Amino acid sequence: MIPESTLLQIAERYDCPLYIYDSEKIKEQYERLIKAFSYKSIKINYACKALTNINILRFIRQLGSGLDTVSIQEVKLGLRAGFAPKDIIYTPNCVSLEELEHAVALGVRINIDNLSILEQFGQKYPEYPVCIRINPHIMAGGNSKIMTGHIDSKFGISIHQLPHIVRIVKATQLKIEGLHMHTGSDILDPRVFIQASEILFNAAKEFEDLDYLDFGSGFKVSYKDGGAETDIEDLGEQISEAFEKFCSEYGKDLTLMFEPGKYLVSASGSFLVNVNVIKQTTSTVFVGIDSGLNHLIRPMFYDAYHHISNLSNPAGKQRFYTVVGYICETDTFAVNRKISEVREGDILRFHNAGAYCFSMASNYNSRYRPAEVLYINGESHLIRERETMDDLLARQVELDIFT
Ligand SMILES: *Cc1c(COP(=O)(O)O)cnc(C)c1O
Numbered sequence: 010m011i012p013e014s015t016l017l018q019i020a021e022r023y024d025c026p027l028y029i030y031d032s033e034k035i036k037e038q039y040e041r042l043i044k045a046f047s048y049k050s051i052k053i054n055y056a057c058k059a060l061t062n063i064n065i066l067r068f069i070r071q072l073g074s075g076l077d078t079v080s081i082q083e084v085k086l087g088l089r090a091g092f093a094p095k096d097i098i099y100t101p102n103c104v105s106l107e108e109l110e111h112a113v114a115l116g117v118r119i120n121i122d123n124l125s126i127l128e129q130f131g132q133k134y135p136e137y138p139v140c141i142r143i144n145p146h147i148m149a150g151g152n153s154k155i156m157t158g159h160i161d162s163k164f165g166i167s168i169h170q171l172p173h174i175v176r177i178v179k180a181t182q183l184k185i186e187g188l189h190m191h192t193g194s195d196i197l198d199p200r201v202f203i204q205a206s207e208i209l210f211n212a213a214k215e216f217e218d219l220d221y222l223d224f225g226s227g228f229k230v231s232y233k234d235g236g237a238e239t240d241i242e243d244l245g246e247q248i249s250e251a252f253e254k255f256c257s258e259y260g261k262d263l264t265l266m267f268e269p270g271k272y273l274v275s276a277s278g279s280f281l282v283n284v285n286v287i288k289q290t291t292s293t294v295f296v297g298i299d300s301g302l303n304h305l306i307r308p309m310f311y312d313a314y315h316h317i318s319n320l321s322n323p324a325g326k327q328r329f330y331t332v333v334g335y336i337c338e339t340d341t342f343a344v345n346r347k348i349s350e351v352r353e354g355d356i357l358r359f360h361n362a363g364a365y366c367f368s369m370a371s372n373y374n375s376r377y378r379p380a381e382v383l384y385i386n387g388e389s390h391l392i393r394e395r396e397t398m399d400d401l402l403a404r405q406v407e408l409d410i411f412t
Contacts, residue, residue, distance in 0.1 A: 010031065010033075010034070011029070011031050011279075011384050013318075013320055013323060013358070015384075016029060016279060016281065016320055016358060017320045017321070017356060019281075019382060019384070019389045020281045020320070020356050022389070023380055023382055023389075023391060024380070024395070025281050025282050025283040025299060025300075025356060025379075026280065026281065026282045026283070026298075026299055026300040026304055026379040026380075027280070027281045027379055027380050027381075027382060028278060028279070028280050028281075028362060028366065028367050028379055028380070028381045028382065029278070029279045029280075029281065029381075029382045029383075029384060029389070030060070030062075030065060030274070030277045030278050030363055030381070030382070030383050030384065030392075031277045031278075031279075031384050032068055032277070032383060032384060032385040032386075033384075033385075034276050034277035034363075035065075035068065035069065035072075035273055035274055035277045035363075036072060038272060038273050038274075038276070038277075039053065039069070039072045039073075039074060039273060040072075041241060042241060042245075042267070042269065042272065042273075044245075045241045045242045045244065045245025045246070046245040046248065046249050046265065047245070047246070047249045048248075048249040048252050048253055048265055050262055050263070050264045050265060051264070051265045051266070051267075052075055052221070052264050052265070052266045052267075053073075053074045053075065053266075053267055053268070053269065053273075054074065054075040054076055054077040054096075054097075054098055054223075054266060054267070054268040055069045055074045055075070055076055055077065055268070055269070055270065055273055055274075056077040056079075056226055056268045056269060056270030057076055057077065057078060057083055057086070057087065057270070058078075058079050058083065058270060058365075058368060059270030059271055059273070059274050059275075059363070059364035059365055059368060060270075060274045060278070060363055060364060060365075060366075060367060060368050061083065061086055061368055062367070062381055062383075062392050062393060063086060063089060063090050063392075064383050064390075064392040065274065065383070065392075066086060066087060066090035066092070067090045067091060068383070068385070069273065070090055070091055070092055070096075074273075075092065075096035075097065075098065076090075076092050076096060076097045076098070077098050077100055077226075077268035077270075078097055078098070078099050078100065078117075079099075079100055079101055079102070080101065080104075081099075081101075081104075081108050081111050081112060084097055084099050084112060084115060084117055085115075087117075088115065088117075094115060094116035094117045094118075095116070095117070095118065097117040097118065098117065098118040098119075098120055098140065098223070098266075098268070099112045099117050099118065099119050099120060100120040100122070100142065100189065100191075100268075101120075101122070102122055102163065102164055103122075103123070103163065106126060106129050106130065106133075109121075109126065109130060110133075113134060113137055118138075118139075118140060118186075118187075119137070119139045119140065120139070120140040120141070120142050120187075120189050120223075121139050121140070121141055121142065121166075122141075122142035122164060122165050122166060123166060124166055124170065124173055124174070124177065127139075127141070127166070127174065127177050127178075127183075128177050128181065130183070131177055131178070131180070131181025131182075131183035132181055134183075135181050135182045135183050135184075136184070137184075138184040138185070138186035138220075139183065139184075139185065139186065140185070140186060140187035140188065140189050140221075140223065141166060141174060141185060141187075141188055141189065142164065142165040142166060142189045142190065142191070143165055143166060143168055143171075143188055143189065143190050143208070143209060143212055144162060144164055144165030144166060144167050144168060144190070145165075145168050145190050145192065145205045145208040145209065146167065146168060146169075147192050147201060147204060147205050147208075164191070165189075165190065165191075168208055168212060171212055171215060174215075175215050178216070184218070185216045185218075185219065186218075186219060186220045186221065187219055187220055187221040187222065187223055187266070188209055188212055188213055188216070188219065188222055188223070189222075189223035189225065189266075190205055190208075190209055190223070190224060190225050191225025191226060191227065191268070192205055192225060192227055193227050195227065195229045195271075196227040196228065196229060196239065197229045197237055197238070197239055198239075199239065199240060199243050199244040199247055199248075202224060202244060202247075202248060203247055203248070203251060205224070206222075206224060206248060206251055206252070207251070209222055209224070210222075210251070210255045213255070213259065214259070218261075219259075219261070219263055220263060220264060221263050221264035221265070221266050222252075222263055222264075222265060222266065223266035223267070223268065224248070224265070224266065224267055225267070225268055226267060226268045226269040226270060226271075226272065228241065228244075228269055228271070228272040230271055230272055230275045230276060230361070230364075232275075232313070232314050232315060232316065232360070232361050233314060233316060234316070239272075241272075248265070249265075252265050270364055270365075271364040271365070273364075274363035274364045275361045275363045275364040276360075276361055276363065277363040278361065278362035278363025278364070278366060278367075279358050279359065279360060279362055280300075280304070280305055280315075280358070280359040280362035280366060280379070281320070281356055281357070281358055281359075282298040282299055282300045282356070282357050282359070283298065283299045283354065283355075283356060283357075284296055284297070284298055284299075284351055284352070284353055284354060284355045284356070284357060285297045285298060285299050285335065285353070286353060287351065287352070287353055293331050293345075294328070294329065294330050294331065295330070295331050295332075295333050296330045296331070296332045296333070296348075296351050296357070297333055297334075297335060298332065298333070298334060298335070298342075298357060299335060300334055300335070300379070301334025301335050301336035301340040301373075301374070301376070302334055302336050302338065302340035302373070303334075303336055303370060303371050303372065303373040303374060303376050303378070304334075304366075304367075304370050304376075304378065304379055305342070305359060305362065305366050305370070306369050306370075306371075307365055307366065307369070308341065308342050308343070309339075309340055309341070310369075315342065315343070315359045315360060315361055315362065316359070316360040316361065317332060317342065317343055317346060317348055317357055317358065317359055317360070318348065318349070318357070318358050318360070319348050319349040319350070319351055319355055319356075319357055319358075320355075320356045320357065320358050321352070321354070321355035321356050322349050322350055322351070322352065322355055323349055324349065325349035325350035325351075326349070326350050327347045327348065327349055327350075328347070328348065328349075328350055328351070329345045329346065329347055330343070330345070330346055330348050330351055331343065331344050331345060331346070332346060332348075332357070335374075335376075336373060336374050336376075337374060342359070367379065367381060367393075372396075372400075372401060375401055377395055377396035377397065377400065377401070378396050379395065380393055380394060380395040381393035
């Protein structure tokens with residue numbers, strides 16, 4: 010954990026708004042996950058859409074992780090970060106055959122999630138082994154935007170269409186190297202994974218020569234002190250036991266894969282902002298900060314909770330504040346939240362700002378996206394410069410037809 014006094018120094022050095030990532034925390038999460046499984050052939054593929062700074066990718070690669078990617082651009086970032094093609098799995102949804110062909114050319118693993126593309130791909134590239142994304146139809150996940158396994162979800166090939174998959178595989182002679190599922194994010198109960206794994210084990214019996222089964226992700230992390238989180242050790246124990254049993258029935262020791270995003274990077278991140286103004290109305294004390302939904306959209310998009318502390322006045326008397334952004338749209342971070350007394354010019358810290366925070370940032374209201382810093386081996390390093398007017402104008406074409 011980076012001491013709060015150090016965070017304050019880093020904020021003063023690089024200015025706010027600023028994202029800071031603690032490499033130690035990422036390492037701790039990675040090692041805890043690996044350790045939770047007694048089954049030895051386990052592989053973690055970091056779902057990089059959570060946080061894609063190239064230095065974070067390189068750090069996670071050095072831990073021994075592979076990479077889970079959802080766009081061809083993420084694939085390219087992964088290659089640039091030094092991941093071997095075989096350590097990258099490309100799990101897109103509703104992309105064109107052309108994009109998959111691009112992935113073939115780059116040599117990465119491919120995970121196919123619909124029958125139409127499976128058939129077209131199989132006809133063209135029967136010799137290129139692929140993984141199949143199965144939708145086990147399990148209702149799980151923190152909210153409807155992040156539930157991906159239910160019956161009317163757009164993700165994966167329905168488990169009820171298994172005979173259809175088998176027919177395509179036979180007809181095209183496609184080699185199936187793995188089966189995959191990802192039932193959603195923020196799943197608390199290990200029984201959901203167990204239930205889904207039974208479905209995947211059953212499906213796996215239809216394929217002769219698999220190399221791996223990929224159970225996706227969705228581990229819930231705690232955003233509050235003492236908040237609920239997936240019991241990773243319990244999960245590891247239960248899945249290891251079930252997996253070993255399956256492998257002995259299947260007659261081959263497969264690789265067990267997971268692809269966590271949030272679990273690896275969420276708690277590593279802090280987002281530091283300046284307090285621009287304290288605005289007292291007849292009903293509310295607003296804290297207006299130099300940020301908004303352009304930098305951190307999770308509270309508005311998912312109703313997500315982010316703990317907020319006052320780095321500049323940690324021992325101050327606790328008071329109630331409504332923390333809002335500067336965007337011309339309602340961008341409320343917290344309502345009537347207890348925070349140590351806040352004054353104009355103070356620096357506030359948003360906790361758990363590693364996953365889906367910077368990676369979902371935009372230039373809305375023509376604001377610059379924040380800078381990013383990596384804290385590693387006791388030192389802070391700038392890993393993304395603050396934007397400038399040049400960035401806002403970089404790809405705009407200024408026509409000469411206007412006087
Ligand atoms: C987003 C995503 C993940 C990561 O989910 P988290 O909740 O961040 O762990 C894993 N696999 C796939 C296919 C995804 O789309």
